[in-house]
Amino acid sequence: MKRSRRALYVAVLGLLSAILAGCSSPQDLTLTIPSNPAFEPAVLSVRAGQQLRLTIKNDGKNNTDKHNFVLVRGGEDVMRDVTSAVTAAINQVGSASDYLPIKERDLAKILVHIKGIDPGKSETITFDAPPAGTYMFMCTYGRHWSYGMVGTLTVEP
Numbered sequence: 001m002k003r004s005r006r007a008l009y010v011a012v013l014g015l016l017s018a019i020l021a022g023c024s025s026p027q028d029l030t031l032t033i034p035s036n037p038a039f040e041p042a043v044l045s046v047r048a049g050q051q052l053r054l055t056i057k058n059d060g061k062n063n064t065d066k067h068n069f070v071l072v073r074g075g076e077d078v079m080r081d082v083t084s085a086v087t088a089a090i091n092q093v094g095s096a097s098d099y100l101p102i103k104e105r106d107l108a109k110i111l112v113h114i115k116g117i118d119p120g121k122s123e124t125i126t127f128d129a130p131p132a133g134t135y136m137f138m139c140t141y142g143r144h145w146s147y148g149m150v151g152t153l154t155v156e157p
């Protein structure tokens, strides 16, 4: 009798911890964009599969300080592909491109993105961290990547 009760406790504890693990809250991350276009901090580190809640705060003061956030599915080579595709899109349709690629195969190289954020505003996006690796992010407005508005998301296994 005593033994079976103990077994029940163990089973209930196991079930509870499984439920708690499933309900684990997302990890909050914040990127701030100062008046001088940049992401602060420029390096983020997370665990693979962790749910993330990323907030981007645009602290720019001028009306022209609009920025976006584009996280690509890889490192610098993938970022270069995407910047070429964005440049092609802008040349083709201007700001109607939303500073994103037009072709599906280029869009597929983007993991997540947040559209243009006005100065003084912030936006939040929730997503799951990709598999372990290094992922680049950037702002594609006005080719801001070329002014160093880039950063790295490091995903640990």
Ligand SMILES: [Cu+2]
Binding pocket: 037, 066, 067, 068, 139, 140, 141, 144, 149
């Ligand atoms: Cu920007």
